[in-house]
Structure formats: C-alpha cells, structure tokens
Amino acid sequence: MRTKILSLIAIVTMSFALNAQIDRSKMPKPGPDPVVKLGDAEKFSLKNGMTVIMVENHKLPRVSANLTIDNKPVFEGEIAGVSSMMGSLLGRGTTTISKDDFNEKVDYLGANVNFSSRGAFASSLKRYFPEVLALMADGVKNSQFTQEEFDKEVKVTLDGIKSGEKSVTNIARRVESALTYGKGHPFGEFITKASVNNIRLEDVKTFYNTYYKPNNGYLIIEGDINPKEIKKLVKKLFNDWTKGTIPSQDIPKPTNVSTTEINFVNMPNAVQSEIAIVNNIDLRLGDKDYYAALLANQILGGGGTARLFQNLREDKAYTYGSYSSVRQSRDAAIFKATASVRNMVTDSAVVELQKEITRIRYQKVSAEELKNVKEEYIGSFVMDVQKPRTAANYALNIARYNLPEDFYANYIQNINAVTIEDVQNAAIKYFKGDKARIVITGKGIEVLKNLEKGDYVIKYFDKEGNPSEKPAMTMPIPEGMTAEKVVNKYIEAIGGKEKVMAVKTVMMVSNATIQGTPLLMTMKASSPNKTSQVISVMGTVFQKAVFDGENGYEESRGQRREMEGDALEKAKSGNALFEDLGYTAGELVRIEPLEGKNAIVLKHLDKEVFYDMATGLKVKAVETIKAPNGKEVKVPTTFSDYKAVNGILFPHAIGQKSGPMDLNFTMSEIKINEGVTDEDFK
Numbered sequence: 001m002r003t004k005i006l007s008l009i010a011i012v013t014m015s016f017a018l019n020a021q022i023d024r025s026k027m028p029k030p031g032p033d034p035v036v037k038l039g040d041a042e043k044f045s046l047k048n049g050m051t052v053i054m055v056e057n058h059k060l061p062r063v064s065a066n067l068t069i070d071n072k073p074v075f076e077g078e079i080a081g082v083s084s085m086m087g088s089l090l091g092r093g094t095t096t097i098s099k100d101d102f103n104e105k106v107d108y109l110g111a112n113v114n115f116s117s118r119g120a121f122a123s124s125l126k127r128y129f130p131e132v133l134a135l136m137a138d139g140v141k142n143s144q145f146t147q148e149e150f151d152k153e154v155k156v157t158l159d160g161i162k163s164g165e166k167s168v169t170n171i172a173r174r175v176e177s178a179l180t181y182g183k184g185h186p187f188g189e190f191i192t193k194a195s196v197n198n199i200r201l202e203d204v205k206t207f208y209n210t211y212y213k214p215n216n217g218y219l220i221i222e223g224d225i226n227p228k229e230i231k232k233l234v235k236k237l238f239n240d241w242t243k244g245t246i247p248s249q250d251i252p253k254p255t256n257v258s259t260t261e262i263n264f265v266n267m268p269n270a271v272q273s274e275i276a277i278v279n280n281i282d283l284r285l286g287d288k289d290y291y292a293a294l295l296a297n298q299i300l301g302g303g304g305t306a307r308l309f310q311n312l313r314e315d316k317a318y319t320y321g322s323y324s325s326v327r328q329s330r331d332a333a334i335f336k337a338t339a340s341v342r343n344m345v346t347d348s349a350v351v352e353l354q355k356e357i358t359r360i361r362y363q364k365v366s367a368e369e370l371k372n373v374k375e376e377y378i379g380s381f382v383m384d385v386q387k388p389r390t391a392a393n394y395a396l397n398i399a400r401y402n403l404p405e406d407f408y409a410n411y412i413q414n415i416n417a418v419t420i421e422d423v424q425n426a427a428i429k430y431f432k433g434d435k436a437r438i439v440i441t442g443k444g445i446e447v448l449k450n451l452e453k454g455d456y457v458i459k460y461f462d463k464e465g466n467p468s469e470k471p472a473m474t475m476p477i478p479e480g481m482t483a484e485k486v487v488n489k490y491i492e493a494i495g496g497k498e499k500v501m502a503v504k505t506v507m508m509v510s511n512a513t514i515q516g517t518p519l520l521m522t523m524k525a526s527s528p529n530k531t532s533q534v535i536s537v538m539g540t541v542f543q544k545a546v547f548d549g550e551n552g553y554e555e556s557r558g559q560r561r562e563m564e565g566d567a568l569e570k571a572k573s574g575n576a577l578f579e580d581l582g583y584t585a586g587e588l589v590r591i592e593p594l595e596g597k598n599a600i601v602l603k604h605l606d607k608e609v610f611y612d613m614a615t616g617l618k619v620k621a622v623e624t625i626k627a628p629n630g631k632e633v634k635v636p637t638t639f640s641d642y643k644a645v646n647g648i649l650f651p652h653a654i655g656q657k658s659g660p661m662d663l664n665f666t667m668s669e670i671k672i673n674e675g676v677t678d679e680d681f682k
Contacts, residue, residue, distance in 0.1 A: 041391050046241075048241055048243040050219060051399060052234050053219070057224065062224060063123065063124065063129040063221065064121070064222055067119040067121070068219075070216045070217070072249070079199045082199050084117055085157065086117055086204045093143070094142040096138055097135075105135065110128070111132040111135075113139070120139065133237060140238075158193060168274055171441055172439070175265050175463065175464075178465030180278050210247065214242075218400070220389075222391075256279045260438065262438045262456045265440070265441040265460075273341055273343055274441040278436060282333060283328045287328075291417070295377065296431070298376065303323070308322040311356055317629075323339075324338070339353060343443055343447050350451070360423075361428045361433065377415050378412050445472075448470070471593075477588050504527045510523075510654065512663050512664055520535070525676070526681065527577055532547075532681055547571045552568065583609060586605075588602055591613065594612075595619075600613055606625070607621055607622065618651075619638065620636065622637075635656065638654065645670045645672060646672045
C-alpha cells in the first residue's frame with residue numbers, strides 16, 4: 001500500500017513539474033497545415049463519349065449516381081422555357097415502363113431518382129442500386145414525352161409565372177439577369193407567358209434529341225461500390241445511349257456600363273427595396289488570381305463577420321443581411337453585392353454598399369482580416385474533403401475545367417500564398433464599383449425622391465427588363481374629395497351605415513403559421529371600445545391584450561403590462577368594431593398605385609390607410625410604431641378576400657409583415673352579436 005501511495009505522489013509531482021514548464025502567457029504556435037488526402041477517383045469513358053467517375057466509400061451501404069450534361073448555354077428565344085420543360089418531363093414514363101409504375105418502383109425500393117435538363121440523379125441502398133441505376137438510365141434514354149404530361153406541365157409553368165409576378169424578389173432577380181447579361185444571352189433570357197404558349201410538344205422532343213446527349217456527359221458514381229462491377233453495369237446500361245452532334249451558338253459577350261448607374265424597377269407592392277450592385281467579370285476556376293478573388297470577396301461580403309454585414313446590419317440596422325459573391329464561370333462570370341432594405345433607407349444603403357466596395361479596392365485589408373478568412377476557407381475545405389462526395393465533385397471539376405490533377409491537393413498551399421497586395425489587386429480587377437449596375441427593385445413613390453439626390457444617373461425599366469418611363473410619383477386628389485367621403489364610401493361598400501350601426505359585438509377567429517407552427521388568433525370586440533385579442537400556439541396562450549373600455553393590459557409569456565399613457569387614451573377614443581368611423585378627421589395625402597389599382601391614402605395620426613378608388617374597400621394600412629430600440633418601424637397590413645357575414649363584408653384574408661416574417665391570417669369564423677360577453681374583457 002505504501003508503495004502505491006508513493007507512486008501516486010510521484011505521478012502528481014511529475015504532472016505539476018510538466019505544467020510549470022508551459023508558459024500560458026503566450027499563444028501556442030499553430031501546427032503545420034493539414035495534409036489534404038482526397039479520395040481516389042477512378043475514371044473511364046464509354047464509346048459514346050460519356051466520362052464515368054467512380055469513388056469508393058464503404059462507410060455506409062449506399063450508392064449514388066449523378067449525371068451532368070455539360071453543354072454550353074443555349075439561347076431559347078421565343079420558346080424560352082423549353083429546356084426546363086423537357087427536364088420536368090423526363091422520367092414521366094418510358095418505352096418500357098409507365099409513369100405510375102416507375103414512381104411506384106422507386107418508392108418501393110426506398111430510392112431517389114430525379115431528372116433535369118442538365119442531367120439526372122439517383123441514390124439507394126447498395127443492394128438495390130443496380131435496379132435503381134437501370135431506372136435512371138431508362139429515363140435518360142427512353143423517356144416518352146406525351147401530350148397529356150406536356151399539357152400538365154404547361155399549366156404548372158403558367159401558374160408559377162402568374163404567382164411570381166407579384167414577388168418583388170423574383171422580379172428583381174429576373175430584371176437583374178436581363179440587364180447584366182443582356183436579353184440575347186442564355187443567362188439573361190427568362191420564361192414568360194408568351195414563350196410558354198409558343199412551346200409545342202415537338203419543340204420539347206427536338207430539344208431532347210438535339211442537346212440531351214452523352215457526348216458532354218459526366219456520370220459520377222460514389223459510395224459502397226466495387227469499381228469492376230460498376231464499370232460492367234454502366235457499360236451495360238449506357239453504351240447504347242447514342243451520341244450526336246451538339247450544335248454551338250454564337251453567344252454575345254456581356255458588357256459592363258461605362259459609368260455606374262442606377263437601374264430602377266418600380267414595384268408598387270414592395271415593402272422593401274431589393275438592391276444588387278453587379279458587374280461582369282472574366283474569372284474561371286483555376287485562374288492565377290482565383291484564390292485572391294475568393295478571399296477578397298469573403299472579407300467584403302462572405303458572411304456574418306464580413307464588412308457588408310457588419311456595416312449594413314450590425315452598425316446601421318438597414319437590413320437583416322448584406323452579402324457579396326464572386327461567381328466564376330467559363331461563359332459569363334459576375335460579381336454581385338446585395339441587400340434587402342427598408343424603403344426609407346434605400347438611398348443610404350446604396351451609399352454604404354458602394355463605400356465598402358470602394359474601401360476594399362483602394363485600402364489594403366488588414367493582416368488580421370486576411371489571416372482570419374484564410375483560416376475560415378482552409379477549415380471549410382478540410383471539412384469538405386472528408387465528405388464522401390467531395391472527391392467525386394473535385395474530379396468532375398478537374399475534368400470540366402481541364403485543371404491540373406493536383407489542383408485540390410495544392411488548394412491550401414495556394415490559399416496561404418495569397419498576400420494583402422493580391423487581395424487588393426483582385427478587388428480592383430473584379431469589384432468594379434465604378435462600372436457597375438445598381439439594380440434597385442422597389443416602390444418608386446417612396447424611394448426615388450432620395451435616390452435622385454445621389455450622384456448616379458437613374459434609368460427606369462419595367463418588370464420585363466424593357467426601358468420605361470419614370471413612374472408617377474403622385475396623383476392629384478379629386479376635387480371635393482374629403483376624408484369623410486372616403487370613409488362613408490367604405491361604410492357603404494361593406495354593407496351600409498344602418499347595418500354597421502346595428503352591430504354591437506363581433507367575434508373573429510383566424511389561423512396562420514409562423515415558421516411552420518400554427519397560430520390561432522381570437523379577437524372579440526364590444527361597442528363602443530371594448531376589445532380582447534388572444535393568440536394561441538399549439539393550444540397554449542402565447543399573447544393576450546384586453547381593454548374593458550376604461551383600463552387594459554397586455555400579457556405575454558407570463559409577464560403582464562398595464563396599458564397607460566397615449567396607448568390608453570387611444571384605446572378609450574377608438575371604435576372597437578369599425579375603427580374607420582374615427583378616420584373622418586384624417587387627411588387625404590395622395591393616390592397611389594397598388595396591385596395594379598389606384599388607392600386613395602388617408603392619414604390619421606400614425607397610420608396611413610389605403611382605400612380602393614373603385615370599390616371603396618380598405619385594402620391596406622401602414623402603421624408607424626416605435627421599436628424597443630426607439631427607432632420608428634412601419635408595419636404594413638393588407639386586407640383582401642372580402643365576404644359577407646350577416647350582410648356586412650369582412651376581409652377574410654389579413655396579411656402582416658413583421659420584420660423578415662410574413663404573417664397571413666385566414667378567417668375561419670366570424671360571429672356578429674353573439675359569442676361575446678363582459679367576461680371576455682376582464
């Protein structure tokens with residue numbers, strides 16, 4: 001026992017002695033860069049020209065196949081959308097199996113098989129992979145394009161176009177591409193209702209027979225495989241896929257503007273502005289300054305620690321995020337910096353975006369910034385190379401871009417070799433803030449006045465990317481029109497004053513979802529000004545607000561706050577049932593286009609209310625409130641889908657934007673003069 005105790009004392013003493021030799025006041029020296037060990041990729045080619053890349057990975061009993069058809073971009077012109085339609089129709093039945101049997105078989109095998117205009121993908125357990133790859137090959141080679149499926153796809157495509165016409169983001173990206181690349185470039189054209197209606201089934205078949213060929217095909221097979229068996233299987237399934245002569249097109253080279261300008265797209269329904277500062281560049285994977293361009297972009301706008309994010313979000317609070325990207329391409333590369341900002345700060349956001357682009361071009365980045373982004377890139381790269389599919393994707397890039405075989409083996413070395421001077425040179429070369437398009441899609445009536453005070457020429461474009469006139473900033477209020485007349489027209493539109501005044505109580509139940517979680521909102525009101533609003537989440541009361549005519553309170557997450565001050569006085573003076581009755585003392589400020597119709601805007605205290613000029617119905621309200629940080633925030637609410645309840649029209653769809661979230665409430669129940677008691681306001 002004594003010997004054991006002495007041995008323990010000796011071990012402890014040695015431990016203290018070793019610790020005493022470590023100087024903890026100094027940062028430990030970094031170890032050597034990790035050695036990149038990529039998985040081995042075996043390659044072979046079929047007689048039809050298709051290249052096959054195989055990567056073994058036996059960690060899981062799964063196998064995947066990814067087919068990439070690496071054609072040059074194709075300009076589709078009057079039948080824009082024919083390629084995507086062809087990709088959607090692939091695999092919907094072949095010469096050997098019906099669509100339903102195909103899908104049933106894939107489901108039965110627990111597999112995943114899908115197709116696109118640029119290739120196909122399949123994955124499954126190892127034991128089923130030969131059968132699953134055969135299904136994919138069948139879809140690739142023998143798809144039947146039937147009139148029935150074509151007609152279905154046309155309808156789906158047209159519905160998608162229609163629904164996207166009101167999306168500010170969709171329109172912004174569409175016009176941005178059209179202006180950046182040009183409408184005559186494959187990357188600049190877009191699908192329209194007219195182009196879809198021009199497409200015929202024969203166009204789809206012709207496109208497939210012309211461009212969907214193995215000549216430029218790369219088939220990556222990765223997973224728990226035996227290369228010899230896979231090689232035999234692939235030859236059996238794909239050798240009979242006939243190659244063809246793929247036509248080439250003369251594609252115009254995109255050009256930048258000679259001097260930076262604003263390209264403005266007016267979207268009257270925009271509650272925020274989409275900003276993109278974009279210019280064309282000439283950058284390809286493997287170029288000498290490719291690594292410097294990556295690091296320069298990462299410092300500028302590559303994430304939450306980058307300059308754009310720190311400036312526009314963390315410092316200025318203009319947006320929820322601002323980023324930049326540098327996209328290499330063999331055909332048309334671009335640099336882009338973006339932000340989605342509140343209307344009132346659109347001009348300021350442009351100034352800050354340009355300021356950061358100019359700063360990284362003409363002021364050298366710090367050694368600390370460069371060190372940090374290098375570590376970030378290297379860390380991500382080291383994590384990626386451990387993923388089974390990475391070796392296959394890298395092998396594909398080497399083949400597609402004709403890169404040296406050791407391109408990725410030297411990746412870390414090349415990243416580390418980038419200097420501060422290299423970063424600045426890359427920024428000057430690729431981030432052309434002085435020859436860029438500033439594409440802004442937003443609400444002209446709210447943002448143009450301040451944008452016009454800046455230094456840039458403003459050119460106007462419609463939603464199709466065509467030059468247009470400056471949008472009307474104001475429309476005159478009709479002579480003799482007053483707030484009282486607008487309110488009276490609204491009251492008549494919803495059912496008339498007699499019916500409205502007969503309402504003593506109202507109960508409304510509505511539903512919404514927030515990030516997939518269902519919300520239930522129950523609102524009750526009693527004449528003249530008693531109100532109750534309860535929001536429940538999954539059956540639990542999340543928020544509650546009650547006013548009994550004299551006093552009120554708000555309750556959230558167990559915390560109760562009494563109503564006081566201006567909020568209390570406002571509640572006392574308001575009309576709980578039909579608040580518009582109190583707007584007769586308001587001011588008519590303008591007539592504004594809204595969703596293709598004209599709305600007259602009535603301002604009352606801190607709220608602007610929009611009434612449809614034709615119907616008289618209320619369609620929108622924008623209330624200015626103070627956020628907890630003291631800043632003023634505009635909260636828009638939309639009203640639509642009016643339906644009669646006891647002869648009075650109520651909106652059954654109410655939408656509200658709260659920060660980055662859109663809340664869309666749908667009325668499930670409305671009761672008039674029933675379902676409400678005094679107990680509801682305690």
